[in-house]
Amino acid sequence: MTNNGTAVKQGTGTWTIDRALDAPLGTDILAGTLVVDAILTTVQVNVTPGGVLQLNSGGSRGEIWSTMAHSLFAGSGTVTFDAGDQRNGQRVSERPRDNDSERPEQPMAACPDPARSPIAVAVAPLSTWGRC
Amino acid sequence: MTFVEGGVLNNAGTLSNNVLDAPDKMVTVINSGTINGTVTIGGSNDIVQLFTGSKITGNLILGAAANNSTLILDGAGQESSSAAVVGT
Numbered sequence: 001m002t003n004n005g006t007a008v009k010q011g012t013g014t015w016t017i018d019r020a021l022d023a024p025l026g027t028d029i030l031a032g033t034l035v036v037d038a039i040l041t042t043v044q045v046n047v048t049p050g051g052v053l054q055l056n057s058g059g060s061r062g063e064i065w066s067t068m069a070h071s072l073f074a075g076s077g078t079v080t081f082d083a084g085d086q087r088n089g090q091r092v093s094e095r096p097r098d099n100d101s102e103r104p105e106q107p108m109a110a111c112p113d114p115a116r117s118p119i120a121v122a123v124a125p126l127s128t129w130g131r132c
Numbered sequence: 133m134t135f136v137e138g139g140v141l142n143n144a145g146t147l148s149n150n151v152l153d154a155p156d157k158m159v160t161v162i163n164s165g166t167i168n169g170t171v172t173i174g175g176s177n178d179i180v181q182l183f184t185g186s187k188i189t190g191n192l193i194l195g196a197a198a199n200n201s202t203l204i205l206d207g208a209g210q211e212s213s214s215a216a217v218v219g220t
Contacts, residue, residue: 001217003180003203004195013184015205016212019220024199034205038213 007042009034009051029053135159138175143167150190153178155197163188164207170219176200182216183207191219 007023009015009032016035023042027034029051037056047053133141133149138157143165150169153159159173164183170190171180174197182188184207195201205211 001203001213001220002191002193002196003201004199005201006203008202008204009206010204011184011206011208013206013208014210015184016210018212018214021213023203 135173172196173201174198178202179204181206182211184209184211186211186216188217189219192217 001019001021003022004024006025007021007027008030009028010030012032014033014035016037017040018037020039021041023040025043027040027042027045029045029047031048031050033052033054035054035056045053133147133151135141135151135153135157137154138159140160140162141151142162145165146168147165148168151161151167151171151173153173153175155174157175158177159175160179160181161171161173162181162183163171163186165186167188167190169188170193171188172191172193173180174193174195176198178195178198178201180192180194180201181204186207194203205213
């Protein structure tokens with residue numbers, strides 16, 4: 001499957017990307033669930049309210065992050081990290097809140113190699129951030 | 133089949149043909165059935181909309197000559213990209 005533009009997920013169903021897919025102009029999740037279980041090459045993923053982005057391990061390679069520069073989540077959109085993608089001691093953790101400094105970090109999923117692909121994850125309106 | 137002047141192909145049944153287009157025309161391919169063949173469209177603003185349960189037995193090449201194509205994954209239920217496009 002070759003795509004040189006945008007990928008759009010709409011409709012209530014669930015689509016699983018289980019083969020490498022390019023969407024160089026971006027990926028929009030308007031409704032339903034987009035499961036990424038292979039390398040998704042895209043500059044940005046926009047999850048609109050009601051949409052779900054589920055990031056799985058990327059198969060045996062676990063490199064779905066390698067080319068995803070950053071993701072933006074608007075409103076009540078949901079992003080799910082598959083805990084099976086723990087590797088090399090890397091992880092995404094919840095950012096400690098200002099008044100919650102004693103709260104331990106909670107591992108969620110693996111981070112990318114920052115030298116290869118910095119990733120910033122922001123979830124609004126929740127106050128949690130992903131960081132490595 | 134070949135788009136000569138652009139247009140829309142909406143396949144809900146079984147189409148046993150390759151789908152091609154003229155690169156300078158806008159084409160939309162909607163598939164909720166089965167296309168036994170390859171879909172190759174490369175014009176500006178081309179759109180391929182795949183519904184759950186659909187299948188393209190060959191390759192899907194969208195936007196080969198342009199970078200503003202749109203791939204829409206639609207429908208209810210579940211589908212994987214490898215099941216929807218058996219080729220590459």
